[in-house]
Amino acid sequence: MSFRSGITRATLAKDIRLEWRSKDAINSMLFFALLVVVIFSFSFDPTAEDSRRIAGGLIWVAFLFAAVVALNQTWARELRNQVLDAYRVSPAPPNSLFVAKALGNFIFVGVLEGFMTPLFAVFYNLRPLGPGWELIPVALLGTWALVVNGTFFAAMSLRTRSREIMLPLLLFPISIPALLAMVRATSAILSGEESIGFWIALLVAYDVVFTMASLFLFETVFEAE
Amino acid sequence: MFPVIVSELSSPPPSAIVALSNLVKQFGRFAALRGITAEFAPGRLYALLGDNGAGKTTLLRTLAGLTRPTRGAISLLGTTDVRAACREVGYMAHPSMLYDEMSGMENLRYFARLYGIEDDAVCSEVIRAVKLDPSLERSVGQYSQGMRQRMSLARALLNDPKILLLDEPFSNVDLGSARDMVGLLAEMRNAGKTLFVVTHQAALLEKVADEFVWIEAGKIVARGRELEPRQPPAEAE
């Protein structure tokens, strides 16, 4: 097990180092995230009463779009100079690569969310009327739901034409139950009106099912040639 | 400069280290490899020659386990499971297979991990073997082409493989670096490694290769010790 986890750690460390060095990737992503928030503010007037109710939905849609851009990038790095082949010829197990990429994406998208959330809160004057700490498990589970499938489908998209559009095309339909859960849970916490027990349970089930499915099928998809 | 040693094999080689039987690889309608049957002995340097699109790269990728054959059999180091043999195989492609934003040492440290090698000394050693400086902090993206090819070769040597697959290692490399690399390859062959080198610059390997293999349209059309104008195939496979 230590061989695998060593590889996962090394790959994750390598990805973080690379991301840190080419800061233009993270900078452009942050700017993109800011633009999304601002544009949403024009489309969904933050001063209107209704906007507070739909803020839960807005914020997750914004995260989704930012995440898709990020997800496309992290695999793209492995295609330059055919570096992915170097991984494939080695005895390193494909799943270690998947876990490293998924964790890296999780961190990356998490950073974006951490950046966008205060902006949303400020622009939309949001204050959770329900238990605010509950937003944390929702964010963690929801982000993982997007990232685990996103990493898998981004890897699949590497082998298709129109790679960049394939990812959202595959990801969005399948993510709908998780999106619904994230949005409803967030809205419930902000409005303090409902309990989120069911949605948390759904997110946990979703995360478990698709993490297992991804780990089970990744090697098959990775080696398809 | 490395002394260039002409190989002299007096006795026939022992059992084959690589054996191909009717190897076919098709990409949709395009047949890249059209039934290759051949055996290759250990401890030799094989130069694979042929025009673009002849199938040389596909052959190398199949041996490296990056592509599964459509039909036919491969035996590598005594096993038909190419992936299982990957610890003993080193592969170098024309793109560098390195991360441009990291230094040579950082790159190699990472790839060494993929083979379970955690000792930095191994990385330093292979970097020195290709005549580069392990402590060079410059990122690979800023290397010259010659340096990049050499670092790529170093990466392929990390796991001390028994079989080396090199796809156009000398292309776009200055003559001095190329000659250095040829010398290094000869050294490795003398140390018992088996090398398959795809190149368009056959002259570089003229004194070093044990055998030249000509590939055309997905088949081996000729093999020989000498680099001479190719005869019309008497025994085409």
Place this chain on the structure above:
Amino acid sequence: MKRVFPILAVGTAAFLGYGFYEALWVAPTDQLQGDVYRIIYYHVPSAWTAFVFFAVNFVASIVYLVRRNLKADAVAVSAAEVGLVFCSVVLVTGPIWARPVWGIWWTWDWRLTSTLVMWLIYISYLVLRRFSSSGQTPVLAAALAIFGGLDIPLVYFSIWFFRTQHPQPVVGDGGSIDPSMFQVWLINWGAFLCFGALVFWLRYRQALRLQEIEEAEALESLLEVRGA
């Protein structure tokens, strides 16, 4: 095939006709909605049929990944396409029904919404098949089909819970079902399954043919002698 097919086709047409007759004449008129409701006999059995074919696609995809038999892939793509057609029928008959009854074209009724998501998932399946290179299509598509199949129950469950919290006009429900209505449902379902199976068979044979052609062309390029 050539002899059996016309007989089956005629039989299926007859079955469909019988189902039509049952739906439009024999089944009793609904108290609340009048005769408009009769579209339910197309709406609901189509949904059930779509499920059947999507289930076939799921199983065939698993079989393909285990056995790597291209016939399983042919089954998978044919089942997905036929299922998608029936799924589209559900999505079209829903609004056609909703409009005269509730005055709106689309209701976010949980069943209709879930069917829409299911439709999107299998459209993405077909898009993936089209956009991947032919050698890898079966493997990638099979993986996506498995993900989709695992997702469907989550889709239905989550949307059901959401809509019971926020009820909308419900399409296709509304209390107990008169047994004679249920019978007509079953008759039409049977007819749709026959029709679907027939179309599936045609599509499957076409898929096999296409595989054969591709193999023949590949073999041809393998054997051709290029140059001199």
